[in-house]
Amino acid sequence: MLRDMATPPTTTLLILGAGGDLTHRLLLPGLASLLAVEPERVVRVVGADRVDISAADWKARVKDSFAAAKPAARVTSAITRHTAYVRTDLLDEAALRALVGGCGDGPLVIFFALPPQVTMKVCALLQHVALPDTTRLALEKPFGTDHQSAVDFNTLLHKVVAEEDIFRIDHFLGVATVFNLVGLRFANRLLAPVWSAEHIERVEIVYDEDLALEGRAGYYDGAGALKDMLQSHLLQVLALFAMESIAALDARELQDQKAQVLRATRVWGGSPKRSSRRARYTAGTIGRRKVPDYVQEEGVDPKRCTETLAEVTLEVANSRWAGVPFVLRSGKALGTPRKQIVAHFRDVPHLPTGFVGGSDGDLLTIDLKPGAVSLTLTMNAEGDPIDLEQKTLTATLAAPRMQPYGEVLAQILDGSQLLTVRGDAAEECWRVMAPVIKAWADGRVPLEEYAAGSDGLTP
Numbered sequence: 001m002l003r004d005m006a007t008p009p010t011t012t013l014l015i016l017g018a019g020g021d022l023t024h025r026l027l028l029p030g031l032a033s034l035l036a037v038e039p040e041r042v043v044r045v046v047g048a049d050r051v052d053i054s055a056a057d058w059k060a061r062v063k064d065s066f067a068a069a070k071p072a073a074r075v076t077s078a079i080t081r082h083t084a085y086v087r088t089d090l091l092d093e094a095a096l097r098a099l100v101g102g103c104g105d106g107p108l109v110i111f112f113a114l115p116p117q118v119t120m121k122v123c124a125l126l127q128h129v130a131l132p133d134t135t136r137l138a139l140e141k142p143f144g145t146d147h148q149s150a151v152d153f154n155t156l157l158h159k160v161v162a163e164e165d166i167f168r169i170d171h172f173l174g175v176a177t178v179f180n181l182v183g184l185r186f187a188n189r190l191l192a193p194v195w196s197a198e199h200i201e202r203v204e205i206v207y208d209e210d211l212a213l214e215g216r217a218g219y220y221d222g223a224g225a226l227k228d229m230l231q232s233h234l235l236q237v238l239a240l241f242a243m244e245s246i247a248a249l250d251a252r253e254l255q256d257q258k259a260q261v262l263r264a265t266r267v268w269g270g271s272p273k274r275s276s277r278r279a280r281y282t283a284g285t286i287g288r289r290k291v292p293d294y295v296q297e298e299g300v301d302p303k304r305c306t307e308t309l310a311e312v313t314l315e316v317a318n319s320r321w322a323g324v325p326f327v328l329r330s331g332k333a334l335g336t337p338r339k340q341i342v343a344h345f346r347d348v349p350h351l352p353t354g355f356v357g358g359s360d361g362d363l364l365t366i367d368l369k370p371g372a373v374s375l376t377l378t379m380n381a382e383g384d385p386i387d388l389e390q391k392t393l394t395a396t397l398a399a400p401r402m403q404p405y406g407e408v409l410a411q412i413l414d415g416s417q418l419l420t421v422r423g424d425a426a427e428e429c430w431r432v433m434a435p436v437i438k439a440w441a442d443g444r445v446p447l448e449e450y451a452a453g454s455d456g457l458t459p
């Protein structure tokens with residue numbers, strides 16, 4: 001059926017689960033933002049799902065998803081002209097073969113915008129389907145459901161395509177302010193010598209959102225904040241923060257260094273009971289918005305103990321970082337969104353006697369959204385020259401050139417693994433969090449409550 005369409009452009013982006021929220025809300029707008037910046041790229045989008053969507057409705061959806069990023073009119077019109085939607089059963093091998101065959105022999109990116117269990121089943125079927133020579137698999141998080149399933153999933157995927165053609169998506173890697181960690185760390189003489197336990201006392205990686213469930217119970221209620229944010233995104237941020245230096249901005253270099261850090265990472269003190277916290281929001285108000293009790297949200301199963309806030313303290317047990325707590329935290333429905341990395345520097349060994357005021361440690365704060373980098377230093381800012389106080393110097397970062405999904409897609413289309421999660425790292429992320437997941441499942445860490453709109457601490 002697809003063969004009858006107009007001349008296929010270079011790469012086909014085949015989206016499995018095209019009828020879902022992710023495709024409409026993030027993936028297609030991300031592609032649009034990429035094409036707004038790089039209009040010369042030629043991509044054909046094919047959506048597939050089991051829901052019935054007419055050709056006209058699909059084109060309208062694509063057009064609608066493209067509207068906000070405002071690529072050139074000719075780009076949107078080419079995409080909508082060539083796009084197609086196929087209603088199919090992705091768990092039927094013959095149907096899957098027909099779908100893939102219909103995409104032609106050109107380069108193919110199969111994007112799995114599906115729940116992990118369905119993704120794994122479709123990949124099992126793909127083993128028996130002939131794929132074009134250049135076939136790349138892009139897999140949404142979560143990658144598997146626990147450590148063993150991630151190991152099994154990797155084994156299965158390697159029977160379908162080589163690791164270099166597998167792209168495990170973590171859209172945080174496409175966030176410019178996250179990737180900025182690499183440039184900031186390795187381009188500044190000032191920072192490199194102090195980037196260790198000798199000078200840094202504690203690191204916080206925080207992603208507190210004022211958004212609540214926002215109708216995502218179907219996915220989130222089975223995941224919770226730990227798997228949704230810490231096990232995935234925030235561990236990637238930790239890896240970029242703590243990794244050793246790279247010789248070149250090269251995917252393999254970066255993947256090697258990130259994997260090495262993750263292998264050295266473990267729960268602080270080996271005790272999830274003492275080093276983790278979980279909580280769930282109750283009814284409250286955020287600004288003028290009334291937020292219901294989490295268990296009253298549509299689609300939530302009150303019998304599940306899903307946390308909407310997770311905090312875990314980790315240690316990177318290597319010679320650079322031993323003894324430095326890395327506190328990872330993310331919560332939903334909080335009063336004040338705070339999305340930042342904060343490096344707390346140690347106090348100076350000795351403040352000359354005679355000065356008045358603080359010798360509070362310096363801070364390096366990286367605001368992820370909106371982007372800014374701040375350095376908080378102790379100085380004499382006003383008054384008597386011996387009075388010391390902390391002052392913050394801030395550089396605001398420019399708005400990102402495209403959406404994170406646009407950055408990630410650009411790398412996938414180019415076959416570069418710079419912004420992906422390698423298989424071994426994906427397994428490590430589960431290994432790091434496994435003791436916490438187990439302790440929570442066994443009820444060894446109580447599920448606390450906090451009021452929506454609060455700081456996450458107030459019952």
Ligand SMILES: O=C1O[C@H](COP(=O)(O)O)[C@@H](O)[C@H](O)[C@H]1O
Pocket residue numbers: 209211228229
């Ligand atoms: O992947 C996810 O990320 C978002 C936070 O990222 P942002 O780029 O939208 O700020 C989070 O809200 C969501 O729960 C999670 O699934």
